[in-house]
Amino acid sequence: MDKRIFGIETEFGCLVSDDSAGTAESIVEKVKDHAFLKDKLGLIDLHARDYAFEPARCGGFLRSGGRLYIDAVGSHMEYATPECTDFADAVAYDKAGRVILQRLLRELDLQDKVSFHSNSVDHFGGHTFGCHENFLVAIDDRFFLEALSYLLPFLVTRQIFAGVGRVGGHRLNYKSLKNNIMTISDYEVDYQWVGNFYGVESDPTVEFQLSQRADHIVKTISSRVRFNRAIINPKWDSYYNYSNLHRLHILFGECNMSEYATLLKIGTTSIVLDLIEDGILLPDVELRDPLEALKSVSRDQSWKWLVKRKNGDTIPAVDLQRMYLNAAKERYTGRDAQTDHILVEWEYCLDNLEKDPYLLATKLDWVAKRKMMEDFIDSENGAVQWGDDILHSLDLEYHNVNPETSLYYGLEQAGQIERATTDRRIFEATMMPPSNTRAKGRGIVIDKLLANNSRDYVIDWDLIYINKRQHLELKNPFNTYVDEASSFASGL
Amino acid sequence: MPVTDDDRSTRPSAPADPLRKEGDETGPSKPDVERPDRSDLLKRMKRVDPDQARRYRQRSGE
Numbered sequence: 358m359d360k361r362i363f364g365i366e367t368e369f370g371c372l373v374s375d376d377s378a379g380t381a382e383s384i385v386e387k388v389k390d391h392a393f394l395k396d397k398l399g400l401i402d403l404h405a406r407d408y409a410f411e412p413a414r415c416g417g418f419l420r421s422g423g424r425l426y427i428d429a430v431g432s433h434m435e436y437a438t439p440e441c442t443d444f445a446d447a448v449a450y451d452k453a454g455r456v457i458l459q460r461l462l463r464e465l466d467l468q469d470k471v472s473f474h475s476n477s478v479d480h481f482g483g484h485t486f487g488c489h490e491n492f493l494v495a496i497d498d499r500f501f502l503e504a505l506s507y508l509l510p511f512l513v514t515r516q517i518f519a520g521v522g523r524v525g526g527h528r529l530n531y532k533s534l535k536n537n538i539m540t541i542s543d544y545e546v547d548y549q550w551v552g553n554f555y556g557v558e559s560d561p562t563v564e565f566q567l568s569q570r571a572d573h574i575v576k577t578i579s580s581r582v583r584f585n586r587a588i589i590n591p592k593w594d595s596y597y598n599y600s601n602l603h604r605l606h607i608l609f610g611e612c613n614m615s616e617y618a619t620l621l622k623i624g625t626t627s628i629v630l631d632l633i634e635d636g637i638l639l640p641d642v643e644l645r646d647p648l649e650a651l652k653s654v655s656r657d658q659s660w661k662w663l664v665k666r667k668n669g670d671t672i673p674a675v676d677l678q679r680m681y682l683n684a685a686k687e688r689y690t691g692r693d694a695q696t697d698h699i700l701v702e703w704e705y706c707l708d709n710l711e712k713d714p715y716l717l718a719t720k721l722d723w724v725a726k727r728k729m730m731e732d733f734i735d736s737e738n739g740a741v742q743w744g745d746d747i748l749h750s751l752d753l754e755y756h757n758v759n760p761e762t763s764l765y766y767g768l769e770q771a772g773q774i775e776r777a778t779t780d781r782r783i784f785e786a787t788m789m790p791p792s793n794t795r796a797k798g799r800g801i802v803i804d805k806l807l808a809n810n811s812r813d814y815v816i817d818w819d820l821i822y823i824n825k826r827q828h829l830e831l832k833n834p835f836n837t838y839v840d841e842a843s844s845f846a847s848g849l
Numbered sequence: 850m851p852v853t854d855d856d857r858s859t860r861p862s863a864p865a866d867p868l869r870k871e872g873d874e875t876g877p878s879k880p881d882v883e884r885p886d887r888s889d890l891l892k893r894m895k896r897v898d899p900d901q902a903r904r905y906r907q908r909s910g911e
Contacts, residue, residue, distance in 0.1 A: 484909045
């Protein structure tokens, strides 16, 4: 596919440092209401999108075309980028969500009492929550599952550059809840649709691993997302579908703080999907046990990252990635600037991961975080060791969206992390939709409905409905619908 | 080409200079600080509440 639609969804953890601010559940409600009712960042949903998980008024579409809402399961504040088709846009819109949340905390004077963290794990509570990617793919239903088997090895091993890094580990236990650290059944909604259950234990044998989510992934493909978390959720019932194109929903991803890592993650995944759509099915990439490989790569303290292929051979994850890279270089070099850029950086990363991962400390989250932890341990002259609580807290602080305290933003402010976008571009992405997808048309109508103080609308990814005679279809995500939306808005 | 465990050791013996020397004009910009001072970052790390990860109690999401 020459052009592809993609987007990123992120669930944020909420840390309440001062109980006078209220519970995390009450704070996300305040933040969401402030965004839509006071700041008018978008239009709050007047109708339930899902009665259990996305009831009416739990959030809404933003002027940027993305969404901000509370996921009822887990009560996490969640942000979804608008539909993007440029890799660089995905980076800017992804970061814009964090800027919006921090701004809302500041306006509510909560910035010293509450923080949002774009990590994916509760170290001491055993819970996980996600950052998911959506890609529009042109894969026929009949071959969908087969095609995914060629994607899985890529997704399993891309954590060597896309992993955010994690201090410690979790172990899942299906046999006994004796050492379970995960609280259960406090909230009825959290356990709807749960057909599987296990206990989570802390795993003291792991100092540091590449991924925050690998320990919690138990399926390769599944439509259940809690306790049956998969690498891929096929989302057959997709809002994103268009014509013969489907939404591929990747569950095994993490919210990168590094813009460079986000760019590489989205760019390489899109290019690998190009290969699969073009029928370039690499026969030697299939893994004997993708789930085992997912965990072993994440936890490999030697950084050799060896995985076993279906044919029985063992191969380093770097070399497995090179098989995709070489096929992509052969076919897509010179196609367009953003593809060329990703191919160059992909190769650069693989070369350096093989040579010395620390060479990527200014680019990749897991390397930057690992180096930061080592510097801290050194500075404490033996008083701090792997496994100590402080390292888990530093890990969490890396992901704080508050630039004044976040360790990631500390790196950025010191010029020690490479940027892939600019603050100006991120600021624009908080308010303005991408110029080349249907989000543009959606944004035009949302602006007009906000100006009219309208209280009667239904907005979805592919439709804006006012009443039976006034609705605007946005079926084609590649179309900006500027003329149609402007005409529609003028009649409101 | 498959390799055995001993063919390659990627673990460095010591951290290397993390700054990429050769620039790619079309790529992301290089850090604009030649020799960044990490002491401010270390100060920031030492201000982190050691117990905050224990207080960060979340619920399972997707």
